[in-house]
Amino acid sequence: MSRTTSGIPGAVPGTGPFFDPYDTLPELLPLRTAARAGDWAAVRAYFAALDSPEQVSFAVGLLAEEDGVETMLERAAAEHPADPLPRTLLADRYVRIGWAIRSDLRAEHVSQDQFARFHAWLRRAEQLLIEVCAQAPWYAPAWTVRLITARGLQLGQAEARRRYDRLSAHHPHHYPAQTQLLQQLCPKWGGSWDAAHGFAREATTAAPDGAHTGALVALAHLERWLDLDGPEAGAYLRGVPVRDDLRFAAQVSVLHPDHRPGWHWIGAHSAFAMAFSLGGHFSDARRHFEVLGDRASDFPWSYLSDPRAAFVKYRKSALATI
Structure with missing residues (x-):
């Protein structure tokens, strides 16, 4: 993996992310x-x-x-x-x-x-x-x-x-369509958090083991984090229920033995790496950063003010865990 x-x-290891x-x-x-x-x-x-x-x-x-x-x-x-x-x-x-x-x-x-x-x-x-x-x-x-x-x-x-x-x-x-529907189901586009989280979890449960679909769970939590302000946002992703939700979704999707990367693997691992890191769950984020190496996807890292600096910072914290 x-x-x-x-x-x-032309890449030099450790000079990313790209x-x-x-x-x-x-x-x-x-x-x-x-x-x-x-x-x-x-x-x-x-x-x-x-x-x-x-x-x-x-x-x-x-x-x-x-x-x-x-x-x-x-x-x-x-x-x-x-x-x-x-x-x-x-x-x-x-x-x-x-x-x-x-x-x-x-x-x-x-x-x-x-x-x-x-x-x-x-x-x-x-x-x-x-x-x-x-x-x-x-x-x-x-x-x-x-x-x-x-x-x-x-x-x-x-x-x-x-x-x-x-x-x-x-x-x-179809993961690309699922990511688009998830956006629609968020409150910013007239949906609700119940609808967004519900769709992400239902789609993950229904998908074959190893599908990218589990990343929808991480994306839904990141959307909710983005909608919160100040300390409330950090507290949300630090919560044990969110951490456990992310762990389950990662295990049945990109961390499952049957996972086949395709072209969406960078975005899927990025979603988990970012969500775990923002919640301070660096030991969980480690697996995703190890797979990513120097690769990253613009989305969802673009939600942060300095995506490159954030990736480097969180990767360093994650790889320092045992």
Whole structure:
């Protein structure tokens, strides 16, 4: 299970963390190269070689972050109208453009003009995704992005659940979609803590041993921690019930002998490492830092003001435990 920085080109052990997925997962580099070259044939060939819907959703989200890639994707979507991939990629790219306009600030800090432009981009994405999901209702990446548009367009809890249920009928443990629904179920998007924690625990219990799904438990606790203020936040994660909840979720997911890393392992271990560390449970965090080595994921570490410094600090404390 242990990993080192040996797979990170040019990395010197102990100099991390490295947050860029193209550094931590170098097998993704051909995708970026093809996207930046505007080479749709190479992009399509890359996706065709992926062996799971989770990998496809991961790669869709990554490519959608590339500035200017919409030019290639608009052309590909027009030239290949029966293929769900280019329209899904284009929709996700439109979502990223819109969300950059909106920003990640709470709603009260976003202007009406920002909201108007944000929603316009999301409606363009939604129209593409409606067509894809009608033609290919089994296509997990499109439903995953539709969970994001549902949240951004404020379509409500029931609609988000409906979309997730449509996806889960074909892919019952699709981790990328589960992380999106978890966001919707948090109070900041109209949900409740009971709903968020309940979904995380139910999904973890239902998932096969070794699935990434257990990380939802850690993410739910981190969301709740983020919503608290001052000493109350630290006390929450230090609590024994939270610690035990995290321990169980870790044991049945990323620490289980049947765990198969895929491309979400860095984010899943990061969620546990961060949650355990913020609660002062460094002996529990140690296992996750040992697996991560110098790798880290932007989310959820980006919730901290200085992700790199926090990772280094908490890793040092965790590795000092016996």
